[in-house]
Amino acid sequence: MTTIYDVALRAGVSISTVSRVLNSHPYVKDSTRKRVEELLAEMNYVPNYNASSLVRKRTKTIAVMLPDISNNFFATIFLGIEEKASQNGFVVIFGNTSEDVNKEKEYMHMFLERRVDGIILDPVSVKGETLRPILNNEVPLVLIDREIVGMETSLVSSNxxxxxxxxxxxxxxxxxxxxxxxxxxxxxxxxxxxxxxxxxxxxxxxxxxxxxxxxxxxxxxxxxxxxxxxxxxxxxxxxxxxxxxxxxxxxxxxxxxxxxxxxxxxxxxxxxxxxxxxxxxxxxxxxxxxQQAYEMGVKAADLLLKQISKELNVTKKIYLDPHLFIRRST
Missing domain, CATH: 3.40.50.2300 (Response regulator)
Structure with a gap:
């Protein structure tokens, strides 16, 4: 994960200068500020607002992003994730992206700032353009429900x-x-x-x-x-x-x-x-x-926890069969 030291080295400035740029300190030359800001974006630097996590290396927190929590399917997925995470001593934080790529991007940055140990995502972005900070910072990631063609990451979905x-x-x-x-x-x-x-x-x-x-x-x-x-x-x-x-x-x-x-x-x-x-x-x-929504959530959380603990070092894709229920609309 990119650190303030990496940015300072690339920019040819001191760590304190990078810190001043991050904190919008007025006493930084415009040219220096511009160069540092460009490098911060290029290197996908994410500020650390939970310094204690650097000491323990783990926050015991995973983030979940789903498109519409008011939909029973996604709510049931979340329940499966949360119960599996809780059984393993992890806390779950949540972002409802509302089928909005910009909200997905905002939550992504917010959760990385909090140094979550891993992320479960039902992506709105169809080409994975919002996932670059996760991949570049090597944060464990599992996609659920929707997959992104050509992206090698673990997935739990349906047939x-x-x-x-x-x-x-x-x-x-x-x-x-x-x-x-x-x-x-x-x-x-x-x-x-x-x-x-x-x-x-x-x-x-x-x-x-x-x-x-x-x-x-x-x-x-x-x-x-x-x-x-x-x-x-x-x-x-x-x-x-x-x-x-x-x-x-x-x-x-x-x-x-x-x-x-x-x-x-x-x-x-x-x-x-x-x-x-x-x-x-x-x-x-x-x-x-x-769809087996609850089971999808449990399996996604299980894959993520195994990635976090280094028990799983390869991508794995799981597809569950949905079941037909016949009722009175036909």
Missing amino acids: NEKGASELVEYLIERGHERIGLITASKETSVFGMRNRGYYGALKRAGLEVRDEYIKVGTKPVQEVGHSLVQSLVECDPAPTALFAANNGLAIGAAHGLRELGYTVPNDMAIVCFDELDNGAVLDPFFTSMN
Whole structure:
């Protein structure tokens, strides 16, 4: 991890000069300040606000960043992480990134400043641009749910393509041939895989993949699902069934259909990825492909703790099978 000594050496100045720059001290020449600040950014220097951790080398703290803690799937993941960490004497601190790359970047810097021992991340950034400080500082990292193509880091996720295929195949078995899809950008790994599962199931059944039946939103949240389904029903003919790529999109779609006078499943059947919150008031309850969220959290925490203790020195990827739950929305 880059230290103040490293920066001072590269800049050709004293440690006290670097310290003054870090603390915005006025008595530093502008040219010197600029050179030091450029090196601080280039070398991914992270200030240490927990000096005692340098003595013990460990803070017994791990950080978790998830896109939407109000979503039952992510809340259950967090519960699994927290319980596994607690059993091993670690404290968990949390950042809700709200599907926002800038918030992800802010939390990343904040947690590194606190010298956490490791990080579990469900990334919003699709190319891993926010992860450079973690990798450069060699902080143990485990990705959960979403992966970043080409990045060699440990991962715990689901067999998303297989699960999506099974959902669409179930709709086809129920007699549906016009099946719509509401999803998020394929650049986000889980949605790209679920999209492929949808395409594959239709093609294997000899059904046409109709572009107008595929609606892609900016974020996988209720408000977007509400908007997308209202666009979908304008197709002529409209789909008789809908695959929502996550539960947030499904809830928004159900509300949107209800506002338009559609009933589920009589006018349109709905299936989705992920269980709903027990407090969700929806009738009928969705047929869904449920991921092993709690187990994902436990396994991610286990991988991270093994990295921190040096018990695991190689990357490991774990994919869990989701399970189909049939309910009254189909």
